[in-house]
Amino acid sequence: MLASQKDFNNAVSQVKLLKEDPGNEVKLKLYALYKQATEGPCNVPKPGMLGFINKTKWDAWNALGSLSKEAARQNYVDLVSRLSASSESPSPEAPAADRKQPESDSLVVTSEDGITTIRLNRPAKKNALTTQMYRDIIAALQAASKDESAITVLTGSGDYYCSGNDLTNFTHLPAGGLEEMARSAAALLRDFVNCFIDFPKPLVAVVNGPAVGISVTILGLFDVVYATDRASFHTPFSHLGQSPEGCSSYTFPKIMGSSKAAEMLLFGKKLTAQEACAQGLVTEVFPDGTFQKEVWARLKAYSKLPPNAMRISKQIIRNREKEKLHAVNAEESSVLRERWQSDECMNAIASFLSRKVKL
Numbered sequence: 001m002l003a004s005q006k007d008f009n010n011a012v013s014q015v016k017l018l019k020e021d022p023g024n025e026v027k028l029k030l031y032a033l034y035k036q037a038t039e040g041p042c043n044v045p046k047p048g049m050l051g052f053i054n055k056t057k058w059d060a061w062n063a064l065g066s067l068s069k070e071a072a073r074q075n076y077v078d079l080v081s082r083l084s085a086s087s088e089s090p091s092p093e094a095p096a097a098d099r100k101q102p103e104s105d106s107l108v109v110t111s112e113d114g115i116t117t118i119r120l121n122r123p124a125k126k127n128a129l130t131t132q133m134y135r136d137i138i139a140a141l142q143a144a145s146k147d148e149s150a151i152t153v154l155t156g157s158g159d160y161y162c163s164g165n166d167l168t169n170f171t172h173l174p175a176g177g178l179e180e181m182a183r184s185a186a187a188l189l190r191d192f193v194n195c196f197i198d199f200p201k202p203l204v205a206v207v208n209g210p211a212v213g214i215s216v217t218i219l220g221l222f223d224v225v226y227a228t229d230r231a232s233f234h235t236p237f238s239h240l241g242q243s244p245e246g247c248s249s250y251t252f253p254k255i256m257g258s259s260k261a262a263e264m265l266l267f268g269k270k271l272t273a274q275e276a277c278a279q280g281l282v283t284e285v286f287p288d289g290t291f292q293k294e295v296w297a298r299l300k301a302y303s304k305l306p307p308n309a310m311r312i313s314k315q316i317i318r319n320r321e322k323e324k325l326h327a328v329n330a331e332e333s334s335v336l337r338e339r340w341q342s343d344e345c346m347n348a349i350a351s352f353l354s355r356k357v358k359l
């Protein structure tokens with residue numbers, strides 16, 4: 001569900017309480033989103049060249065094009081909540097030794113040689129993501145964005161990279177029932193994906209085996225994806241009565257063209273590593289026998305490059321897409337919230353859990 005008028009009004013008040021000046025670029029973004037949320041698409045004439053400040057503000061508003069008032073309101077609320085969170089964080093640098101360790105053993109975070117590695121560590125369950133793991137990954141990414149490492153890596157332990165959402169997440173019904181469960185799952189999903197959209201450093205996926213569901217869709221938000229030739233890429237959303245997330249409804253058609261994206265996202269076509277590389281989802285495929293050695297040697301060399309230059313280059317490459325990605329994430333999460341309450345979805349999960357169906 002998109003942010004309400006009340007959420008928006010709260011965010012407008014919160015901006016005035018920020019402890020740190022967010023800088024001109026962010027203030028311009030806030031201005032543009034505020035205008036779009038309250039007045040809709042830019043509808044006033046472009047100021048002349050002499051009114052430099054007004055022209056800059058007009059350009060920022062106009063750049064939002066036909067973004068709906070609701071999506072602009074949501075993006076404004078998200079931006080303010082990120083600003084509030086970062087202005088409350090105690091220190092800009094969190095050295096690896098001080099890093100808060102994840103709550104569960106299913107995630108292991110290490111920092112070495114300029115690389116922070118976030119490892120999914122639930123091999124007996126093919127690294128399926130529990131609710132706690134989503135939360136731990138959010139915390140790990142937030143810490144990695146501020147630590148001293150140059151590059152951040154996500155990878156898996158064992159023979160799988162990740163089998164996607166742990167389908168038993170949906171079996172623990174809270175007191176508010178299915179509706180409440182879908183609401184909180186959508187909120188968690190949105191926060192999780194937002195962290196990938198906003199991650200400021202080079203983000204690399206080291207895909208050590210098959211990948212399913214959300215672990216595949218978020219690959220479109222990584223900067224580089226290295227895969228073993230044993231990996232496969234599977235998004236069986238229709239089989240599960242669900243719909244795409246991780247911004248894949250936007251990134252996949254952009255990466256591979258709409259018909260190849262449709263075959264994956266609508267029909268659940270599973271790609272081999274070589275196919276995923278040919279489609280542009282994977283950067284490079286390595287033979288399984290030498291995968292770890294080759295990939296880590298390469299990442300160690302890259303981690304010695306000047307970190308600020310890499311951050312700034314990433315910013316240039318990604319920034320103009322960010323608002324769009326936040327809007328896509330909000331929409332996908334809201335659609336899934338409905339899907340999770342559907343019979344199609346509940347039956348599919350029940351079938352998996354009763355061992356009748358394997359994907």
Ligand SMILES: CCCCCCCCCCC/C=C/C(=O)SCCNC(=O)CCNC(=O)[C@H](O)C(C)(C)COP(=O)(O)OP(=O)(O)OC[C@H]1O[C@@H](n2cnc3c(N)ncnc32)[C@H](O)[C@@H]1OP(=O)(O)O
Nearest residue numbers: 124125126128163164165166167169185189213214358359
């Ligand atoms: C309040 C609510 C919180 C909500 C949390 C946030 C929600 C965000 C959700 C975002 C939407 C995400 C969507 C997706 O990711 S869709 C994809 C979901 N994944 C699957 O459907 C994969 C299901 N698994 C399989 O089909 C097979 O297990 C697999 C092909 C992956 C492997 O088969 P294989 O035969 O090699 O191995 P096993 O099946 O024997 O697996 C070993 C054990 O691991 C368990 N397992 C594997 N995957 C999952 C999974 N995704 N969820 C739960 N459990 C999983 C499997 O059951 C085996 O367990 P046992 O040894 O106990 O039998």
